[in-house]
Amino acid sequence: MRAKIDERVPVLIAGGSLVGLSTSLFLSRLGVRHLVVERHAGTSVHPRGRGNNVRTMELFRTAGAEPLIREAASVLSGNHGILQVGTLTGGPQEWLFREIDPGGGLARFSPSGWCLCSQNDLEPVLLRYARDLGGEVRFGTELVDFEQDAAGVTAVVRDRSNGRLRTVRADYLVAADGPRSPVRERLGIAQQGPGDLFHNVSITFRAKRMADAVGDRRFIVCYLTDPEGEGALLPVDNEADWVFHAPWHPDRGETLEDFTDERCIRHIRAAAGIPDMEVEITGRAPWHAAERVAERYGAGRVFLAGDSAHEMSPTGAFGSNTGIQDAHNLAWKLAAVLGGWAGPALLDSYQAERRPVAVATSARASARSAEHQHPGYDVTPGAGRRGNVLGVVLGYRYTEGALTGADPEQPALPERFRPDGEPGTRAPHLWCYRYGTRLSTLDLFERSMVLLSGPAGHIWHAAGAAAAEETEVPLDRYLVGDGPEHNLAPEPGADWCELYGTERDGAVLVRPDGFVAWRARSAGADPRRELEEALRSVLALG
Template identity: 45%
Template sequence: MLEIPVLIIGGGPVGLTASLLLSRAGVRSLLVERHDGTSRVPKARGINARTMEMYRQLGLEEDIHAAGLSAGSTGLIVWTESLAGREIERRVPGRALPKNLAVTPTTNCLCAQDDLEPVLRRHAEAAGLGDVRFATEMTAFRRDANGISATIRDLATGAETGIRARWLIAADGAQSRVRRAMGVRMPGEEKVYDSVNILVRADLTEWVKDRPAALYFVEQPSLRGTFLTINARDRWGFLIHSLAHYGYRPADFTPEFCTALVRQAAGLPDLPVEVLGVSYWEASAIVAERYRDGRMFLAGDAAHEIPPTGGFGMNTGVQDVLNLCWKLAAVERGEAGEALLDSYDAERRPLAELTTRTSLANALSMGRTAKQSSAVLPRREFLNEQGLIFGVPYESAAVLADGTPPLMPEDPITEYLPSARPGSRAPHVWLQQGDTRLSTIDLLGKRFVLLAGREGAGWAAAARALAGSGNPPMSAHVIGGRLADPENAWHAAYEVSPRGAVLVRPDGYVAWRSRDGAADPEGVLRDALDRLLGRQAA
């Protein structure tokens, strides 16, 4: 019997990220994935800037950018009658506008899943505490009040191993066996439309080089599809929407038929095309009715199926485990009460529901459920969801309200108003340490971090005194001391006086804020930690 704190089911981006996060937090885990290796097809491609902030903090930013495409390769979104024919419109996505790029020290990245997963796997395996096993499946499990007993099988040898884990993360995809065994329903709209992804090798350079885009939407009376940029040269996805409206069936998509469709969409009847793969799928807009069931947690597609129009599926999934893993680690290390784990559902499920509704609205605005539609161009929110990506606050017992009202942008989907109100993602501000320019984002991500105003040394001393000894690891920084604020932006962005302070969680969200000083900073901070970590009633 192998005993392990956390058992992770599923070795896609969500499971691999969970393994890495737990290792960085000092918690051992075992990941099992029934496939014999990482993904062989592109699947998800877009990594938004909030997700890239997380990977930046984990030290993966450069490797992911190296595996993906440069921003110059995918700067546009194009609508056209065919690649060689009349262009309908081209746009710069709202996420790439200068005002939106300025809210983060990193950038979006287009990195196909079959290029991303090897990077994540390499880092997860190198982290040391995570045991990652491919070609291995969980064949049975049962749970009790103290944990999960499971059996895993090595698919290469047939050897079986008994596992005893205290916690289980189900990152096993939309058809999650674990979720079904848990009896968790998925309310929402199922099978909104059907699609086929065709992966091809074809040299389209001549027709895209002067308008590099992530997506080329093809709009014809007899064909609506999308060229998906994979390597921006000779490897492309071609996505066909709403097959049923054309009378197509999955069996119709032979290599010859797929070649003809790609040539039609390209407007190039003699284009050399090699079909590398075909996959059929149905888009749904559904979210699990609960994310936690005792010692078991749902994450990624096991917790939500999000229409791909906007690229939120994988991003939402890896941010699920960013939220969950620091909480599991705090409970596992004895620093938090188990009540902290209830905040995972309270924080992530409402955001997934909003994201799912937004993505579905994007798809419907483009007529994705119809053969022909006057709605060729999408609503203005499409790829302009800056508020959704950065601005949705958490509300849970792991966030201590400070009595300030929430910011109310005119359009909370498209507009992000930076705020350090508890529950918000900690804003990005450029600071200076000696000759090094760094972001507040670069101070976060490994542990709790207290950021104090230039006269808030008492808060910083309190944080250092409380770190350890039953409390989570914490670091503290006085802004305006060794960390200079050359643009005098930090106090305004974080809305505190020179004597104030904020406490930021390991996932980069503000947990607590004191807008001014206190007579007993250590006592105030100790009480805040007790409350937000579930060690006493709020």
């Protein structure tokens, strides 16, 4: 290891793809200086990882990036549902589901919605916004070595354009370096799970007549079942540019080189049902669907996030969304510890919270691939278990970690989504007014702890000021009600107490990531002491 330290940063991030850039954005919003190193020359050029679920969009909303992302995603804003056909011009046709949010019922639960934005369109938005906020991202630079001690991590990075080495000293290292993570391997962290599920080759191509075959069916993805054209078709612009996922069987001796232009064109023509369709192959890339979760989410001052921590079947886009949510969970904790208002042990809660969610979500993703009979996934028909997707997306919960009062018997993923304000769950969305401005309760959660007190919760509101001063924890306080003394007014007809599970004199403590950390259903005998104890417990303060 090189002895001379060339630069120092609080956080070093290895990997500048979707999860690494999300980590950069979230840390930038929290004012944490950091450096991202990414071995590739720039952001992704391949249209993949397009499904951003409602929880992910809530996080981007809070970070101020949602409008920019929706603008980048506008070309696919009218695409919905998953279609299954023999070929595009013949054979049986079935919509596995037609609408992501039929009837618009999601608006009851969230101020955001699903967004179809391919990784090659999303990453530039995250990069630009993170840099505008002060994030430093270096492409063409790779992490080649690191070692840690009790005080930090010393890493060596290499500029791939000239081979020059630099030594970076960081307080913490975040590894967002993909499913074959060199950092995870260096730490000796094993993975658990069934392993590889199936393999595909992702083919990008241009074909103007494909739009004629598709017609007015604006799908997210179309599964083709005809043996000669089996695969999955995804629109890029609904006109000339498309992606086709073709089954690949390396276990049968197939190599990537076997997917010649001629073979790919023949396969795509068969899928479309147009034998003479003009097709231009513009790229191909292998990808592997797997179900694996790291046994540990890090060691010491090094943390795994995204694909380095978990691999999931692509059906439902659970993997990329889980990775972005990893980044958000870790970012506020790093900011709190580096900012001095949480103890270092708070970072232990990252694994305690995120790993059970990944284990349960990866199993649900595999089941969904079986349910949809994803091309290339050879499983018994009907092996998939139909689950409530909203329970996965918004209902995942933490039963241990940076919280107090959670029910340890509850599963990480519920069978049904029911927002109730319990500790360990995402704080429910409620439209409110603050000084005449309409906002969601979710908009309150980002940079500090937040205390929400019911209409008669004045005692908690006052106790919060004293507890914050005693613990030196940044704590925003809102007294919820429609009287002149209240500073957060629910929309007419809304009942905050019912939604958050308290009496009129109750209160909840919400973390910067929008998860309920503690709840008092009603006024306590010593509210200041209760709040101080809750803050110290949640934030690992001595």
